[in-house]
Amino acid sequence: MAAVVGTSDLRRPAVLALETAAVAACYYAAGRLGLLRQLVVEGAVFTPIWPPSGVAVACLLIFGIRVWAGIALGALLVIMSLTALRPYALVNLVGNTAAPVCAYLMLRRVGFRKDLARLRDGLALVFLGALTAMLISSTLGVGLLVVTDRLATDSFWPVWLAWWVGDAMGVLLVTPVLLLLYTLRSPPPLTRWKEATGLALITVALVPFATHSHISLLFLVYPLLTWAALRFQLAGSMLCALFTSVMATIAATDEVGPFAELTRIEVMIKLQAFNGTMALTALLLSAVITEQRNTRRSVERACQELVEVLEHLTAGDASHGRPPKDSDGIPPQDH
Template sequence: MAGVVGNQELRPVVFALRTLAVATCYYAAGRLGLLCRLTVEGAVFTPVYPSTGVALACLLVLGLGCWPGITLGAFFLVLSVGSPGPDAVGILVGQTAGPVCAYLTLRRVGFRTDLSRLRDGLALVFLGAFGAMLVSSTVGVVSLMLAGKLDPTHFWPTWLAWWVGDAMGVLIITPVLLVLFEARRLPSLSRWKEVLALVAVAAVLVPLATHSSLSALFLVYPLLIWAALRFRLAGSMLCALFASVTATVAATEGIGAFTRLSPVEVMVKLQLFNGSLALTALLLSAVITEQYHTRLSVEEACEELAEALEHLTAHDSPAGRAPPGAAEPPRERGTR
């Protein structure tokens, strides 16, 4: 009985600590996202809003009960940007409702956090990112417009920038956090050489592709394929995250592949690159992981079949039979 009472007393403390931890992670991710901002039609937005990815990852790992931490983190983030007005309530509702809708939708379709199936990757892309983030962007932009902080003529560009930023946060940040949560062991010592080679190539190739005036962003994709083939989701998503951050920095500074472009063109080019990068990394690694697990299942089935055949052969072996040519024991005659 004392143990039960002790557990009940600890529940509020655990809930408070969990809420504070989620709020801290949300706020820190939001501040990092605000370091790279673009201005389109007078509206300031982040090309990749990491807080939505952090929020969805926390919901998938910790459960629906961590939503107050998301709201609290969003409140402190709004407070750090400027004095909150009536629109802050709508923004908080939207930034909480978007990840919650994504969580509920993904759970309903049987989403697995290890992203070991192609259907999990497709669900995260189309339901978690593109679908659920419509809620956060619509509620947030409508709140700004009702508060008089947004000209109605700028509604659609602002809404599009908000939606894409939230969706990119889910596509790029959530898989990385899920990979870190699901990680059980580090690569073996024999594979560290290839890991270091991949890191070295990425450190040279990605900045060259994003900062070169030749617009050589396509050079990132062979690196992404290499990472997905050899290290599956962990390798491909970390490469995608590094490439996305590097490209976002180049876009905000207007250099490299984003030189001499209008703000709208910069936004479109950057988001098309980020979106195609995240989709390629996520779906390709999901297909490779699914095929890997299928091969393991086939190998296990073959081993079980071989063991069953050996067992049957052992039972049918002539060890307990009389050798050929030996006389059979006489049979008893029946009596009338």
């Protein structure tokens, strides 16, 4: 017994070290991916979607609070890849670590479920995990720029808004997809593959056209999101939303399509408004549909169990030679 306990105690630090290293690697990879597309607002460079924030929240929800060091290590690696490590950079490190940790704690507090099968889970992820918690990283990050005289005071709010929305979009778009991959237990039925293939082909063809056309056709993606949510719930709607957001970000950073001939502030506002409304639509609509379907299945299961109980009682009465009773418990009588 002592040998078994000793082996188990030795495995725990090793597992924690592997989890921490994996989280740090994923955070760093997501950061490098997010830096591929950038916008400039008031002289400050920011990313319209910051995937590491979504990766961090998802990892905390999956592995627990014990992997916070992996988030800090990943954030440190991203900072070191951008600039020399200076004492004030630790403020960004604290903000990028504290924001997802606070998101995790608030979501745990309200009983968040990783399958996002309830409307309350979608609302919690939006308002607590994304919009509220990401205030920490954006406020500390932009405040540091002002304090170190790298950003003018009157430019605080535009840059703060861009930073905050970028972090929030990472949570809204990336976290649901990662949680979906974690909770997925079996592929969709083969009968749905034809429809899924058709939806994917139409999305791949229509979304780049809508996001790069000089005519404002961004509204065309909403029927696709509705179709994906109705037929494939979270898996369909969030994958469609993520792909659309990436295409819109590419168009915005290249200043083509509906983002051509706009000022940088206008590009930022239009892109973030589109990405935000699209992510909210996809997440909340799929959560409502999933909750309704689960409720219907629960009712159908309860009705089936009730039918089985009544059949069992009827069979028991018949085997004892007793006449079946009516709804008032009184045997029927001849009149």
